[in-house]
Amino acid sequence: MSKIFKVELIKRPAEIRKLNKFLLSQPLDYPNHSEWIEKCIHEVKSGYKTSFGCYKNKEIIGDVIVQKDKSDPSKAEIKYLKTDPAFEHIGVGSALLESAEIFSVDNRFKKIVVDTHSTNKKMINFFLKHGFIILEEKALYRAGQLETILIKDVRLD
Numbered sequence: 001m002s003k004i005f006k007v008e009l010i011k012r013p014a015e016i017r018k019l020n021k022f023l024l025s026q027p028l029d030y031p032n033h034s035e036w037i038e039k040c041i042h043e044v045k046s047g048y049k050t051s052f053g054c055y056k057n058k059e060i061i062g063d064v065i066v067q068k069d070k071s072d073p074s075k076a077e078i079k080y081l082k083t084d085p086a087f088e089h090i091g092v093g094s095a096l097l098e099s100a101e102i103f104s105v106d107n108r109f110k111k112i113v114v115d116t117h118s119t120n121k122k123m124i125n126f127f128l129k130h131g132f133i134i135l136e137e138k139a140l141y142r143a144g145q146l147e148t149i150l151i152k153d154v155r156l157d
Contacts, residue, residue, distance in 0.1 A: 066095040118146040
């Protein structure tokens with residue numbers, strides 16, 4: 001069976017506008033989410049963050065955003081990975097994660113780190129299935145809300 005989607009680097013202004021529309025359409029339970037989106041779009045435009053979009057019929061149905069980890073420049077950090085719920089369970093998330101991993105290898109990062117709400121078992125299990133291990137749980141964004149931090153070695157072979 002062939003894939004009904006393709007993953008591409010988002011760089012052109014028209015694609016960045018589609019990314020902004022996609023991000024705004026996907027609710028996320030993080031503080032100041034709309035302000036984060038605005039900052040994120042600026043950082044994608046500037047090249048500080050790198051985004052890959054998963055497209056079906058020229059529309060974004062999933063996205064991953066990666067950047068250099070602020071605390072450890074040998075690590076890449078996934079800041080966002082989301083699939084439109086209408087397109088879950090067909091490999092979109094896995095294809096996006098693979099693009100983030102290739103980006104990490106190409107840019108000589110040694111590890112990839114990601115965090116998600118500790119109550120988000122679906123995402124935790126997704127990352128575990130793809131070779132990540134749980135590093136720790138701690139409050140990152142709000143007091144009393146634990147995040148699970150996961151990490152994976154990336155190989156240059």
